[in-house]
């Protein structure tokens with residue numbers, strides 16, 4: 263079903279020239295030019311012919327083409343309206359694809375899954391625009407769409423943060439948020455050279471397998487994430503200092519009392535706590551103050 267190999271730099275240059283297209287740096291437009299990496303992304307997502315795929319930022323359709331080859335149905339959301347006629351051209355052979363010209367951050371994802379995928383489970387697969395990687399991941403997880411997994415190319419450093427365990431410098435609020443909802447696995451590290459134009463940073467493909475229910479149970483998710491953010495907000499401070507000065511409205515002596523009750527040393531820093539520790543603190547604060 264392939265019209266041509268869209269990842270070929272020669273084909274991309276010709277296409278862009280014919281359509282008078284110039285890359286937008288501010289929209290994070292770094293297009294893939296390596297077929298092996300496209301295969302690794304699709305293999306990482308374990309795509310089968312029964313799968314529903316949501317792609318964010320199809321660009322000129324390089325990854326989209328392989329998604330359409332492998333999956334049952336693909337919906338691709340592209341913000342840049344200049345790319346729509348190009349996509350309609352490059353992907354014209356495929357009848358299992360819907361292209362939507364919109365901003366992923368403004369989309370009603372629950373409605374989209376209902377209307378375009380008959381409410382069945384979806385796999386997100388994308389080479390994400392790096393300027394909004396974290397907001398996109400958080401939206402996908404917090405909107406509680408029926409997701410099987412998210413397999414995305416992101417900046418290497420962001421992949422390491424999502425995958426980090428307690429104790430290291432990469433571990434932070436993003437690690438806890440992602441691991442609350444998902445099991446992360448870095449599929450492959452990717453050099454700058456597989457993109458056109460070449461970005462300044464290295465990349466990685468990460469797979470986030472979404473848990474059936476969150477990894478820990480908390481009475482109040484909003485409070486849980488507020489505590490995590492507050493604890494890491496001043497990551498060099500001890501827990502008793504960060505949690506008593508970060509807007510939770512609880513005095514230091516009470517934070518110390520709560521932590522000691524839970525056998526958590528108030529002098530510890532947020533980066534030493536695992537997700538279960540954060541859940542225990544949330545439970546205790548919830549019981550005492552809410």
Ligand code: SAM
Nearest residue numbers: 292293294319320321340341342365366389391
């Ligand atoms: N998938 C293509 C590839 O791998 O060659 C392009 C990936 S490029 C890194 C990111 C794409 O996301 C661009 O096409 C860009 O226009 C699009 N994009 C940027 N911000 C977006 C947003 N808020 N919503 C949807 N698409 C967006």
